[in-house]
Amino acid sequence: xxxxxxxxxxxxxxxxxxxxxxxxxxxxxxxxxxxxxxxxxxxxxxxxxxxxxxxxxxxxxxxxxxxxxxxxxxxxxxxxxxxxxxxxxxxxxxxxxxxxxxxxxxxxxxxxxxxxxxxxxxxxxxxxxxxxxxxxxxxxxxxxxxxxxxxxxxxxxxxxxxxxxxxxxxxxxxxxxxxxx
Numbered sequence: 001x002x003x004x005x006x007x008x009x010x011x012x013x014x015x016x017x018x019x020x021x022x023x024x025x026x027x028x029x030x031x032x033x034x035x036x037x038x039x040x041x042x043x044x045x046x047x048x049x050x051x052x053x054x055x056x057x058x059x060x061x062x063x064x065x066x067x068x069x070x071x072x073x074x075x076x077x078x079x080x081x082x083x084x085x086x087x088x089x090x091x092x093x094x095x096x097x098x099x100x101x102x103x104x105x106x107x108x109x110x111x112x113x114x115x116x117x118x119x120x121x122x123x124x125x126x127x128x129x130x131x132x133x134x135x136x137x138x139x140x141x142x143x144x145x146x147x148x149x150x151x152x153x154x155x156x157x158x159x160x161x162x163x164x165x166x167x168x169x170x171x172x173x174x175x176x177x178x179x180x181x
Contacts, residue, residue, distance in 0.1 A: 004069045004071075007025070010025045010028075010071075011065060014062050015062060022062075030051070033051055033075060033076070034047055036079055036136050036140070037050045037082070039121070039140060040080075040083045040129065040133060040136065041086065041087070042125060050082050050086055051079075053082050054075075054078050054079045057081075058075060072143065076147075077151050077153075087129070119179060120139050120170065122174065122177060123171075123173040123174040123177065124136070126172070127169045127170055127173055131169050134163050135163070
């Protein structure tokens with residue numbers, strides 16, 4: 001998604017107090033962050049509120065960001081925490097999400113390769129939150145596997161297994177909506 005060098009420079013400029021650098025960072029990352037949040041909560045109105053909340057957390061945390069080149073995973077981690085807090089309040093979810101084995105499974109049928117962004121977005125509503133999140137980060141935000149693992153706080157093998165399961169669930173959701181398998 002982003003250019004690590006460009007992001008690093010903008011973060012350092014923000015940390016030095018340059019307002020214009022922060023505006024540029026927001027310009028570059030507002031849409032990707034909003035799309036991620038929207039993919040997780042469904043409602044554009046809720047996504048607007050949560051994206052604003054996430055950006056406030058970014059403003060507060062930016063001075064303490066020690067690895068400016070890691071801005072993208074840091075940003076999506078903040079967004080994830082914001083969404084999780086919202087969902088927890090909305091559904092009174094327990095504090096932890098169920099543990100999962102780190103079994104790596106390749107998607108050997110090439111299903112994900114032929115999906116368009118529109119098809120992924122059309123099927124997201126039919127996929128549970130854990131799997132929906134990995135689809136959004138990996139396919140819609142183009143984060144590499146390692147960055148997805150960092151944002152989700154799980155090993156890369158777990159991301160692979162979630163992705164495999166998510167592809168299967170997405171396929172089922174799309175077939176239900178009348179897309180061809």
